[in-house]
Amino acid sequence: MKILAIETSCDDTAIAVMQARGTSIKTLAQVTASQIPIHRRYGGVVPEVAARAHAETIIPTIKEVFAQLGLDPDRAMKKPPIDAIAVTSGPGLVTSLWVGVTTAKLLAREWDVPVFGVNHMVGHIYSSLVNQKLPEFPMLALIVSGGHTEIVWMKNPTSWKKIGSTRDDAAGEAFDKFGKVLGFSYPGGPEISRRAEKGNATAIQFPRPMINDGTYDFSFSGLKTSGRMWAEAQKKLTPKLIADGCASYQAAIVDVIITKTVRAIEQYKPKTVVLGGGVSANDALRNGLLARTKHIKGVKIHIPEKQYTTDNAAMIGAAAYFTKNKFKSSWRSLAANPAFEI
Ligand SMILES: Nc1ncnc2c1ncn2[C@@H]1O[C@H](COP(=O)(O)OP(=O)(O)OP(=O)(O)O)[C@@H](O)[C@H]1O
Numbered sequence: 325m326k327i328l329a330i331e332t333s334c335d336d337t338a339i340a341v342m343q344a345r346g347t348s349i350k351t352l353a354q355v356t357a358s359q360i361p362i363h364r365r366y367g368g369v370v371p372e373v374a375a376r377a378h379a380e381t382i383i384p385t386i387k388e389v390f391a392q393l394g395l396d397p398d399r400a401m402k403k404p405p406i407d408a409i410a411v412t413s414g415p416g417l418v419t420s421l422w423v424g425v426t427t428a429k430l431l432a433r434e435w436d437v438p439v440f441g442v443n444h445m446v447g448h449i450y451s452s453l454v455n456q457k458l459p460e461f462p463m464l465a466l467i468v469s470g471g472h473t474e475i476v477w478m479k480n481p482t483s484w485k486k487i488g489s490t491r492d493d494a495a496g497e498a499f500d501k502f503g504k505v506l507g508f509s510y511p512g513g514p515e516i517s518r519r520a521e522k523g524n525a526t527a528i529q530f531p532r533p534m535i536n537d538g539t540y541d542f543s544f545s546g547l548k549t550s551g552r553m554w555a556e557a558q559k560k561l562t563p564k565l566i567a568d569g570c571a572s573y574q575a576a577i578v579d580v581i582i583t584k585t586v587r588a589i590e591q592y593k594p595k596t597v598v599l600g601g602g603v604s605a606n607d608a609l610r611n612g613l614l615a616r617t618k619h620i621k622g623v624k625i626h627i628p629e630k631q632y633t634t635d636n637a638a639m640i641g642a643a644a645y646f647t648k649n650k651f652k653s654s655w656r657s658l659a660a661n662p663a664f665e666i
């Protein structure tokens with residue numbers, strides 16, 4: 325079956341066509357129109373601006389994906405070779421979600437195909453399984469994104485139990501705020517990881533909040549304050565100091581995340597661990613997780629391809645498919661759900 329997947333929860337208009345068969349799903353075509361250059365001048369995402377950009381971009385992007393498949397885009401918009409539509413219905417910015425959801429409702433009605441209103445975080449959970457076979461369960465998911473830091477326990481593909489989450493800022497936010505202090509453009513996370521490559525991760529001893537508290541919860545607001553105070557205390561932020569600051573700050577975030585995840589793996593004993601969310605593009609996190617779980621027997625770690633770490637539509641198609649009918653809706657009842665919890 326072919327699924328048209330739509331993701332507009334924040335500042336990316338992302339469209340994909342996925343081919344699902346048996347226990348696997350792969351990407352046939354995809355386009356992600358990023359709004360980062362538009363929002364950069366405001367230092368963050370402006371909801372009204374994001375919604376307008378989605379509205380202008382969504383149909384041309386769907387057509388672009390159809391063209392990638394070798395179809396005539398205008399003809400395909402009338403009667404495409406699509407069996408179902410998957411769209412992010414939440415969580416996210418309500419004005420942004422509305423654009424994707426409304427488009428999905430109209431197309432599902434017009435094309436007479438089923439429509440799935442997918443949870444965005446479940447999308448991030450399944451991002452490492454795009455172009456892969458469904459692995460063995462139980463599964464433990466570590467989601468680290470711009471708005472969430474969560475460890476989720478899954479006995480099977482359609483059940484999820486949050487065993488830990490952030491009490492204040494998400495890991496991505498902690499990266500972005502430190503990036504802002506250092507004068508990097510939004511979002512600061514990728515630039516911090518680039519600068520960190522040349523830095524010494526042990527140069528500054530940043531705190532590792534809640535690392536040994538026995539829970540799977542996180543807190544990054546204290547670290548954020550330490551980062552700002554360290555930057556303000558420097559007479560001059562030279563490239564060497566910035567590199568050391570970035571490497572040390574990144575090490576603190578990654579250390580807390582991996583330490584808690586390893587502990588959860590040892591306690592819950594999953595067969596599979598999946599990593600997902602924008603921060604999973606970070607090489608220190610990717611390599612660190614693999615290195616620190618190498619000794620644990622009987623568990624397979626799935627790290628997403630970099631293109632599926634930040635928001636994308638392929639993961640939404642994968643989540644709709646792997647969760648069977650859990651997110652099945654209809655064009656009449658489908659609605660944006662900005663506070664959609666998992
Ligand atoms: N290499 C990297 N190192 C650290 N952080 C990164 C890297 N690449 C991206 N990020 C961070 O990932 C975040 C964006 O991720 P994502 O697109 O998944 O978040 P979001 O969709 O805004 O949030 P959510 O999914 O929680 O709603 C940003 O905070 C960004 O700085």
Ligand SMILES: [Mg+2]
Pocket residue numbers: 444448469470601602634635
């Ligand atoms: Mg996201």
